[in-house]
Amino acid sequence: MQCITLLTDFGGKDSYVGVMKGVIQGINPQARVIDLCHEVPPQDIHSAAFLLKVSYKYFPRGTIHVIVVDPGVGSKRKIVCLKTSDYLFLAPDNGVLTPIRQEEKIEEIVEVSRQRYFLKEVSRTFQGRDIFAPVAAHLSLGVNPSELGPKVSHFRDLKIPPVHFSEKGLEGEIIYIDRFGNLITNITRADLRGLEKKISGKGIRITVGGKEIRKINKSYAESQSGELLAIIGSSHYLEISLNQGNARKVLGLDRGEKLIIVFE
Structure with a gap:
């Protein structure tokens, strides 16, 4: 059973998280969806990156980590899928994946742009539902990251303060x-x-x-x-x-x- 984790700033008051889970289950009823955290401070990419860094390795090989802390939602910012030897990461290209670059050997990065893996109608304000959730579900069914869009050579980094x-x-x-x-x-x-x-x-x-x-x-x-x-x-x-x-x-x-x- 494929594991999908969700890391967002959606909180628990509204229906955003539940709807994302509903989309995933509608495409792959066998997917196991795990709430990593939904209490990231709104638009706080640095906190999301930290939580991802200290958490992702505790999940089984093959886990799909979905991060939706996305202040640039609806803009020209990219959505990327990053593949390592053990995990897949699906996130906006805003620096939240910086810890993965630091700790893992990256095998492949693609821009998520093939609309056949999205919902039919894509909102400019809730792409967690319309893009991230369905793409994660399709990945859990065996879709190869290379099918999601063209390869890219790099992604954005956060400035991590040194000691x-x-x-x-x-x-x-x-x-x-x-x-x-x-x-x-x-x-x-x-x-x-x-x-x-x-x-x-x-x-x-x-x-x-x-x-x-x-x-x-x-x-x-x-x-x-x-x-x-x-x-x-x-x-x-x-x-x-x-x-x-x-x-x-x-x-x-x-x-x-x-x-x-x-x-x-």
């Missing part, structure tokens, strides 16, 4: 905020381990939002309720959290805010 290293530490920034208010940074476990090997100092000082944190927790339970902490989250990124609270609200920070780590 900046210095002699005694590094500077990163907040790249995603989850529903608990955890501030997820672009600093990985590997970044910290690599730096620790080069620096003799054993202490650590993390400065963020005018506050200082002096250690990296292994669990939330190591801190008291209401205490600010740093922890390596389940996606292997450094997070700034508030035990049983909301770090975003307390610190008043948003995506793009900097943090500095110094080993001393």
Whole structure:
């Protein structure tokens, strides 16, 4: 049974997600449709790219990942289908697939333009229903990506903020905020381990939002309720959290805010 995941900014209040599922099931009743997330902030391509990056590998080989976070819907922007050795990705060409380029060997990219795989009438405002859903369903029935349209040599990239290293530490920034208010940074476990090997100092000082944190927790339970902490989250990124609270609200920070780590 073919797996199709849906990652959108449609939320749960309206019928958009349900209608997409209805279109898929109408074309392939055997398709298994999984809601990856529908609470991406509206038009937030960076958050969608992050969620895709930390999620897609947990699905079985052959999964079709559909991403509809599409501020350019109805414009001349392309829709692309990207093929790797294990997965297919169907998304607007707006940079949301940047993590896949970074982590996977891309076998094929095509522009999705063959209208016989669309619904008969295509809205300029709801192409999740009229293009993405039917195309995903046809792919799940065995249609080859090459049948969807012409090959393209590249697709758009997002500017992903790099981690900046210095002699005694590094500077990163907040790249995603989850529903608990955890501030997820672009600093990985590997970044910290690599730096620790080069620096003799054993202490650590993390400065963020005018506050200082002096250690990296292994669990939330190591801190008291209401205490600010740093922890390596389940996606292997450094997070700034508030035990049983909301770090975003307390610190008043948003995506793009900097943090500095110094080993001393």
